[in-house]
Amino acid sequence: MKRGKGLWIEAVTWLIRLAVGGVFTFSGFVKAVDPWGTLYKFDDYLGAMHISVWPNLELAGVFILCAAEFLIGVFLLMGCFRRSVSILAAIFMAVMLPLTLWIAVSDPVADCGCFGDAVKISNWATFCKNVALTAGIVWLVVYNKRCSWLITPALQWLSFVATAIFVLGVETYGYMAQPLLDFRPYKRGEKLEVAAADESDTPEFTFIYEKDGVKREFSQDDVLPEEEEGWVFVDRVEKSPAVKSDTGESDRNFRIWSKDGEEDVTEEVLEDGGKALLVMMPDLSDVSPATTWKLNSLYEWSLKNDVSMVAVVSGSIPEIEEWEDLSMASYPIYTADDTQIKEMVRGNPGVVYLIENRIEWKSTLYAMNVDDFMSPEISADGMSFATDNIRLLRNGFYLYLTVMVVLVLLSFTPKMKDAYQRHYGMRRSTRRKEEGEVTHDDKAPL
Secondary structure (H helix, E strand, C coil): CCHHHHHHHHHHHHHHHHHHHHHHHHEEEEHHCCCCHHHHHHHHHHHHHHCCHHHHHHHHHHHHHHHHHHHHHHHHHHHCCCCHHHHHHHHHHHHHHHHHHHHHCCCCCCCCCCCCCCCCCCHHHHHHHHHEEEHHHHHHHHHHHHCCCCCCCHHHHHHHHHHHHHHHHHHHHHHCCCCCCCCEEEEEEECCCCCCCCCCHCEEEEEEEEEEEEEEEEEECCCCCCHHHHHHEEEEEEECCCCECCCCCCCCCCCEEECCCCCCCCCHHHCCCCCCEEEEECHHHCCCCCHHHHHHHHHHHHHCCCEEEEECCCCCCCHHHHHHHHHHHCCCCCECCCHHHHHCCCCCEEEEEEEEEEEEEECCCCCCCCCCCCCCCCCCHHHHHCCHHHHHHHHHHHHHHHHHHHHHHHHHHHHHHHHHHHHHHHHHHHHHHHHHHHHHHCCCCC
């Protein structure tokens, strides 16, 4: 009876381990593959809680969170560090469960981002999911050691090293270049729609002016103050839900606006339908001045090779004017909603290459490993800057999977050897016994 109860507990523990480990692994990976998206979600949370964090510390937190979640999931699946990983998972949920309850109640953001851009679920569904995960983890804290490992404790440190290298590599590439797996709108190979905007697509703006240290907001229907009266334009803030939906996502109709944000110039910018470079900056105030030389060099390359290049930025008119003075930009500058820019390409600046309005590749400017685009050895073909992210991810995953499979096989080698020896020994013993009986029968008297 006790043996039957033990088998039942072991079977349930294996099922819970696989379910909880699978959720942690998937959740950690889809956030790690797109660290920019996770960073944007962190910004939303910190803004809702009115907390200011040093940017580098915030970025380190994103990398650690995604890697830790992925490691916990893999170790649960592999049965590594059975006691400690259950405790770490419990500590993780001790933070996430009350956090997701607050998110569900106060609804500061439309989507919690627990599965990145891969899967969108409501805030209450996220909380219920975390309740179920917490219950499973409590069970694992008690019973996880009753289930065997898939990788022997002697080799588990190697599984830690391999898993950490894999997930940190995925995160680093996603941050420095582009996500290896793209779950966002405007994927590679998609064509940008250039349909004419109707009245419902036109966003509404609030204009902020300042006079004598006092800021005042004006709507589009108001008579805007005159600069001669001492008013100074400060910023323009979009308030219409036309671009952003209730889920926090923009619509799929990408819009480019004039520098002052008053005129839709999407058709004008993309009407050529030839080769084009869109240099996109979701936060113009955060762009390093060190990029100016590289951007101007890229513009010279585009003129030489019959490629249209424009900058699409999110920033106020003073910020744009300051950037033009600082960078001595000759390329045209337009504006767009920062959410759509972030959905289109990661990085600040990010670069999108179009042929006949079809997205051929995307990259951060920093990942384009070129110091001077006008060097003679630089190719005139824009596709020479493209990278096959899916192939890179596939090769990296196969290498990581191979390492983990080898560790599993090495872990079970002694058991397989013992089983073989027992089986071979039993057969040899049986054969000797049979031979002994035959010899005894031969010696029997006639």
